[in-house]
Amino acid sequence: MLSDQVLNQIKELQEICEKEEQISLKLNWDVLRTRNAQEKRDFLHEQDGKLVGFLGVYWFGTKIEICGMVHPKYRRKGIFSILLQEALTECNKEGFSNILLNAPAASISAKHFLNKNQYTYGFSEYQMKFKETSLSFSPDVVIRKTRKEDQQLEVELDVQCFNFEREDAIDFNKRIKEEETRSFYMIDYVGQTVGKITIDNSNEESWIYGFAILPDHQGRGIGRKALMNTVLKEQEKGYRIFLDVETSNQNALKLYTDCGFVSYSVQDYYEKLQEK
Structure with a gap:
């Protein structure tokens, strides 16, 4: 787990970078606050006695x-390239192949790097x-805490609604249950x-994740009520x-907009072009 000192340094660096380009980094x-100390997921670069570069790897089911x-x-100065290579080397060791780079849509510096290094928009x-x-x-829709006997359905929802492979869904379910703020x-x-629905509470913010309704029960207003x-x-x-929410998911977008959610930032995802 990252120390409070390191987390504060990452936060300070994030604020500087966001102010520079008027962006929001994801x-x-x-996840950062509850890292498993046994896994190498965070990569730091210090220079002149301070943190000047950071890269985080986040595992979400079938993709990184x-x-x-x-x-x-x-x-x-090649700092991001160094950090990225370290991260990719670690991902390769663990057998991860579905790897996406996330960048704010408004970041000019990110687009320059991605285009220069042959990453393609996803x-x-x-x-x-x-x-x-x-x-x-x-009142006809009840939101209740999960129980041990719900695990099989949680996995099934990830398979049917988020296109997880079953083994990945099982592994993902076990991993996220270790996150203390969720x-x-x-x-x-x-x-x-x-x-199902997951809520992460921290720093007076509530983030909604993993919101899914079984396909056979969709289109009946249950999701909206939930x-x-x-x-x-x-x-x-x-x-x-x-x-x-993905911009291409028009049904979800309409639901969230109708329920009072507004977009404040766009994140783009890229993957490496395959060498011929």
């Missing part, structure tokens, strides 16, 4: 996401924040469990509420 702080940054005054993701709006509570819930409708009930519960804590 460093997955919920990488996001990093270099202090504006230390760019074009997809984009909106980061969305809940804006105060009137929501109604639906709470895991199942969604019940008229006595039947039909979905989301509204969840938002109302998180509002009671006085927390700001966020979520991520």
